[in-house]
Amino acid sequence: MLTYFSECQHPDKKQRMQLSRKLGLVPRQVKFWFQxxxxxxxxxxxxxSSALKEESxxxxxxxxxxxxxxxxxxxHNCGDAPVHDNSYFDAQKL
Incomplete structure (x- = not known):
């Protein structure tokens, strides 16, 4: 049924009947399995999605x-602050 599910996640009544006969199940079992x-x-x-948001x-x-x-x-050589190119930290580049 997993292969069938990847092709059709919402089988109609006729498709559920065919699957139930093929698998020896009651059509209702097939219906609930897909649900x-x-x-x-x-x-x-x-x-x-939540995991990706946390990582982001x-x-x-x-x-x-x-x-x-x-x-x-x-x-480290002179103890002064080096000159920084702030364009590197443009939000669009990050």
């Missing part, structure tokens, strides 16, 4: 920390 599978897929997509937030914070550290560096 449960769609719910599981949606939950997995939400979890993946972590990287954004890391970039901010690196930018701030770079802006506050001191030249």
């Amino acid at each position: 449960n599978r769609r719910i599981q897929k949606a939950q997995q997509e939400r979890a993946d 937030d972590r990287i954004r914070c890391e970039n901010t920390a690196i930018r701030e550290a770079y802006e506050h560096t001191i030249c």
Whole structure:
């Protein structure tokens, strides 16, 4: 059924009947299997989205920390602040 699910996530009544006969199940079982599978897929997509958002937030914070550290560096030779090209830290480039 997984192969069939990847091709058609919402089988109609006729398709469910065919699958139920082929698998030796009651059409209602097929109907609920597809319903449960769609719910599981949606939950997995939400979890993946949440994980990607957390990773994005972590990287954004890391970039901010690196930018701030770079802006506050001191030249080891003269002890003065080096000249920074702030265009490097343009938000569009990050």
